[in-house]
Amino acid sequence: QKEVEQNSGPLSVPEGAIASLNCTYSDRGSQSFFWYRQYSGKSPELIMSIYSNGDKEDGRFTAQLNKASQYVSLLIRDSQPSDSATYLCAGSMDSNYQLIWGAGTKLIIKP
Amino acid sequence: SQTIHQWPATLVQPVGSPLSLECTVEGTSNPNLYWYRQAAGRGLQLLFYSVGIGQISSEVPQNLSASRPQDRQFILSSKKLLLSDSGFYLCASTSGTGRNKKIDEQFFGPGTRLTVL
Numbered sequence: 001q002k003e004v005e006q007n008s009g010p011l012s013v014p015e016g017a018i019a020s021l022n023c024t025y026s027d028r029g030s031q032s033f034f035w036y037r038q039y040s041g042k043s044p045e046l047i048m049s050i051y052s053n054g055d056k057e058d059g060r061f062t063a064q065l066n067k068a069s070q071y072v073s074l075l076i077r078d079s080q081p082s083d084s085a086t087y088l089c090a091g092s093m094d095s096n097y098q099l100i101w102g103a104g105t106k107l108i109i110k111p
Numbered sequence: 112s113q114t115i116h117q118w119p120a121t122l123v124q125p126v127g128s129p130l131s132l133e134c135t136v137e138g139t140s141n142p143n144l145y146w147y148r149q150a151a152g153r154g155l156q157l158l159f160y161s162v163g164i165g166q167i168s169s170e171v172p173q174n175l176s177a178s179r180p181q182d183r184q185f186i187l188s189s190k191k192l193l194l195s196d197s198g199f200y201l202c203a204s205t206s207g208t209g210r211n212k213k214i215d216e217q218f219f220g221p222g223t224r225l226t227v228l
Contacts, residue, residue, distance in 0.1 A: 005157070034216060041224075042221075042222075043201055043219040043220060043221055043222045044155075044201070044219050045219070046216055046217070046218060052183055071135060071223075083152050088155070090217075092198075097143050097160055098157060098160065098164055098170075099157075101155045101157075102154065103153070103154035104154055
């Protein structure tokens, strides 16, 4: 059973600090990983994609992938109250058309 | 960039009534299309996906069905709704332009919130 696991939270972070969200996956065949942000009552929004080992930065967001440890993370620098949301991690394999989804981590940024 | 339309935004239906949810995509061609359901406070459950016109793969046996009559149109249906069909229904599309459709990013429509009473 291919799985993507996330701590459900909530993860509470003070405004201006770094929020660190983590995700582990069971299938070594997973090649690509995606982080989505979902505000309450809204649909998920893609914020980062990462396809190779290492770090990928986009503005305040940094995604990190370690395939040897089967670990993906998302760092949010200078956290803002507007970053408060549920963050979903998803992974894909090259052998099918599906994403394997984590259950999401609820992030709360406290002013 | 692509735009994904879903309607209606909200729907309240009695148990045993039929259902038809439509999803259309603009700004891309030959995308993979997906139907997900999200129960309150839960993760995403993949219901159906389609890699082309008339091609439907079902992930969860249930009283729902899906069809793809056109390249950028995906329809979710039911003949008789159950209470357990309540949830947030999301249509997603890949860009259709990536080098490998199997690892393409998925983009979501605004969703339909269905309540079955």
